[in-house]
Amino acid sequence: MNNNFHQTLSAFLGFTFWSAGMVKLFSGHLFIGWIGPPTLVEQLSEYNLGLYAQFIAGSQIVIGYMLLTTRFKLLGGIMLIPMIANILVVTISQKWTGTPYVLSVLLGLNFLLLWQYRPFFLPLFNETMMYSTTAISKGKSKLGHLVWLVGLAMQFVAVWFSFQSLVLGFVLSGIGVLLGILAFRVDRYYFRKATHSLSK
Structure with a gap:
């Protein structure tokens, strides 16, 4: 598969x-x-x-x-x-x-x-x-992990805010999911930058 x-x-x-x-x-x-x-x-x-x-x-x-x-x-x-x-x-x-x-x-x-x-x-x-x-394994950076964790934390923040405003709760949850997905881009940027620094 x-x-x-x-x-x-x-x-x-x-x-x-x-x-x-x-x-x-x-x-x-x-x-x-x-x-x-x-x-x-x-x-x-x-x-x-x-x-x-x-x-x-x-x-x-x-x-x-x-x-x-x-x-x-x-x-x-x-x-x-x-x-x-x-x-x-x-x-x-x-x-x-x-x-x-x-x-x-x-x-x-x-x-x-x-x-x-x-x-x-x-x-x-x-x-x-x-x-x-x-x-199977792929490189993941600490910065990428941090971005991912922020996205996860935003899910619970969104739950709290949903009791103040449903729209804001949805927006915060969506941003959190987006951050979790974008963490891969952060990894690529981090390793590309590290490789560039080593090649100098």
Whole structure:
């Protein structure tokens, strides 16, 4: 499978869970997305599990953002396994119809995403193995990481501002996603500048 397919798959899974987390915390649950339920916090609050639901939503935002921006596909994909499994158990215990099947498909897509990283997992079964990751890994700069983290932080800032102004909340969230994607350009600029300095 080519890289474009995995990038698209990562972005799809990322959007799915990032938006699912944002809609749970956004003012009036007025956020884009296609899976729910948006009112999970309120539903689980009846069982004194409101804080747990907020934790789930926050985790969905972080993990989804990792995959949506495609900067940390491997880490996001690994973290998504227990996330989906956790939500799956909740939906089954609450006897929600349909949702467990959707989550099972998403879990399968996540395993498909992680399949490209199988060389990374082989040493878990044979710790003496020596392997090279140069074919998969790409250079990332500290400055790029910082830009990405600012974009992630803006998601939670957007949630807070959404209670003051929905439009401002959407704008801040959009800028944050854009920063996460532009972090790759920051990496290229950083390494190009470093290479230029060394060649002098």
